[in-house]
Amino acid sequence: MSAYQRVLAARNNLRPNAMRYINHMVSDFVELHGDRRQGEDAAVVAGLGFFGRRCVTVLALEKGIDTPDRLKRNFGSAQPEGYRKSLWHLRQAEKFKRPVLCFVDTAGAACGIGAEERGQGQAIAENLWEMMGLQVPVLSVIIGEGGSGGALALAAASRVWMLENAIYSVLSPEGAASIIYKDAGKVVEASEALKLSAQDMLAFGVIEGILPEGDGFSEALPAVQLAFEEALIGFDGMTGEEIRQARYARFRRLGGDWA
Amino acid sequence: MLEKSLFKNPNLRLEGMENAAAEERAPVFECPRCKMRQDLSSLAEGLFLCQRCGHHYKVGARQRLGMTLDEGSFREMSVRIASRDPLGFPGYQEKLEQARRQSGEREAVITGTGSILGQPCAFFAMEHQFMMGSMGAAVGEKLTRLFERARQRRLPVVGYVISGGARVQEGVLSLMQMAKVSGAVRLHADAGLLYIAVLCDATTGGVAASFAMQADVILAEPGALIGFAGPRVIEQTTRQKLPEGFQRAEFQLEQGFVGKIVRRQEQRELLGLLLRMHEGAGA
Numbered sequence: 001m002s003a004y005q006r007v008l009a010a011r012n013n014l015r016p017n018a019m020r021y022i023n024h025m026v027s028d029f030v031e032l033h034g035d036r037r038q039g040e041d042a043a044v045v046a047g048l049g050f051f052g053r054r055c056v057t058v059l060a061l062e063k064g065i066d067t068p069d070r071l072k073r074n075f076g077s078a079q080p081e082g083y084r085k086s087l088w089h090l091r092q093a094e095k096f097k098r099p100v101l102c103f104v105d106t107a108g109a110a111c112g113i114g115a116e117e118r119g120q121g122q123a124i125a126e127n128l129w130e131m132m133g134l135q136v137p138v139l140s141v142i143i144g145e146g147g148s149g150g151a152l153a154l155a156a157a158s159r160v161w162m163l164e165n166a167i168y169s170v171l172s173p174e175g176a177a178s179i180i181y182k183d184a185g186k187v188v189e190a191s192e193a194l195k196l197s198a199q200d201m202l203a204f205g206v207i208e209g210i211l212p213e214g215d216g217f218s219e220a221l222p223a224v225q226l227a228f229e230e231a232l233i234g235f236d237g238m239t240g241e242e243i244r245q246a247r248y249a250r251f252r253r254l255g256g257d258w259a
Numbered sequence: 260m261l262e263k264s265l266f267k268n269p270n271l272r273l274e275g276m277e278n279a280a281a282e283e284r285a286p287v288f289e290c291p292r293c294k295m296r297q298d299l300s301s302l303a304e305g306l307f308l309c310q311r312c313g314h315h316y317k318v319g320a321r322q323r324l325g326m327t328l329d330e331g332s333f334r335e336m337s338v339r340i341a342s343r344d345p346l347g348f349p350g351y352q353e354k355l356e357q358a359r360r361q362s363g364e365r366e367a368v369i370t371g372t373g374s375i376l377g378q379p380c381a382f383f384a385m386e387h388q389f390m391m392g393s394m395g396a397a398v399g400e401k402l403t404r405l406f407e408r409a410r411q412r413r414l415p416v417v418g419y420v421i422s423g424g425a426r427v428q429e430g431v432l433s434l435m436q437m438a439k440v441s442g443a444v445r446l447h448a449d450a451g452l453l454y455i456a457v458l459c460d461a462t463t464g465g466v467a468a469s470f471a472m473q474a475d476v477i478l479a480e481p482g483a484l485i486g487f488a489g490p491r492v493i494e495q496t497t498r499q500k501l502p503e504g505f506q507r508a509e510f511q512l513e514q515g516f517v518g519k520i521v522r523r524q525e526q527r528e529l530l531g532l533l534l535r536m537h538e539g540a541g542a
Contacts, residue, residue: 121467121487255396
């Protein structure tokens with residue numbers, strides 16, 4: 001599959017959405033709305049539930065399932081309120097010592113006058129800040145699109161996985177085409193140059209593993225479940241400070257060996 | 260200092276600089292705001308401010324060091340760290356060479372230690388002439404080392420931020436620097452140490468969404484563009500005309516994201532004062 005075909009696959013409307021994973025993996029899910037400051041943003045889903053026997057905090061960038069739902073959720077592109085909602089729940093997870101499970105599927109953070117007025121940059125920066133200090137494990141899986149800082153805000157995690165056909169990118173291929181090639185039409189070339197496939201991410205050390213989705217949801221669901229379960233067992237023997245240090249060490253080495 | 264670097268790097272171009280060929284060693288600058296023409300020496304004396312309207316010219320990282328730190332106090336760190344081309348991105352090598360020629364720097368940020376009005380600090384200044392100060396793995400590594408060193412030595416950090424955001428040519432590895440630097444800033448903060456960021460024109464993208472917005476005190480230069488999405492991207496995406504002054508420092512102050520706007524001639528004084536107010540922090 002070419003890089004651009006993967007981009008199309010990752011964006012396919014028929015791909016299982018975040019809520020579908022949550023409904024199948026997390027029992028007694030209680031969704032909690034609002035950012036406790038000024039608003040509610042349905043692009044970010046937050047709540048509590050049981051993963052196996054553990055109580056977990058769940059965060060997701062949700063694109064929606066049909067047109068009205070997608071419109072309501074701004075196609076998974078979160079406003080600052082969405083990131084402030086996730087921030088609140090990260091703090092709650094720290095308070096109650098709950099692991100955090102994140103599902104990432106977004107083309108990127110919302111772009112617009114309102115998002116800028118309400119501090120999109122600051123909202124994402126605060127999520128990164130909070131995540132890098134947490135003493136509970138944060139596990140993220142990119143199930144479709146991992147677009148830029150808007151995706152990273154829910155993926156500055158202890159462990160990150162990608163589904164086989166998911167993508168992870170610093171900028172959309174369209175954006176890269178117009179910036180680098182000065183031609184928005186050169187999306188195919190830009191997709192190739194950006195190196196955004198799960199294989200690329202594994203080679204860069206940006207993710208821990210690639211989860212198969214050959215037969216679709218029936219294969220992807222147990223793969224995500226197993227990855228999360230095994231990782232949580234691994235964190236059971238660690239102290240909060242060790243968990244935090246391990247997360248920093250994970251990002252600390254990314255970008256090359258400079259010694 | 261500027262004259263020296265202009266002499267060393269004949270390709271060095273500054274904002275508003277006109278074709279200097281006819282005038283040889285005395286390039287003339289035209290203010291982008293009021294069109295007033297000034298020569299280099301009067302500009303350099305005045306901290307690169309327009310004599311008439313006070314416009315803050317964009318200045319390079321070395322000039323920033325010169326106008327902020329106590330003379331002779333700067334000790335540069337991580338001088339060998341420079342960008343590679345991890346993706347084999349088309350045209351990136353040439354872009355890097357061009358950026359090095361144009362800026363006279365090896366990377367888009369200079370880091371080190373020094374003092375301001377006798378107050379020791381760790382210091383960074385980003386270089387807009389180096390690919391718009393964009394952050395790739397080398398910039399991320401240099402900043403991470405700076406905050407780590409500052410933490411070990413119990414030093415506050417003062418940083419001049421100018422950046423177009425994550426560097427596209429290094430793909431997701433650039434994106435990862437946002438988390439990496441955020442982690443280093445957080446560790447520094449948890450040690451009770453001070454971090455002051457001065458946001459300059461322009462601070463956008465992944466940098467505005469990470470360490471630019473994580474400081475204890477956020478200052479900005481007058482008129483600096485500060486935002487997550489750049490104005491052109493917003494206009495293209497939303498097909499809306501942006502209001503006058505949108506995303507400028509004055510707007511960000513109104514919105515509550517910038518603590519204080521400080522003119523260049525007052526920055527050194529204020530930084531020294533703020534450092535003094537936090538003396539002994541993290542002890």
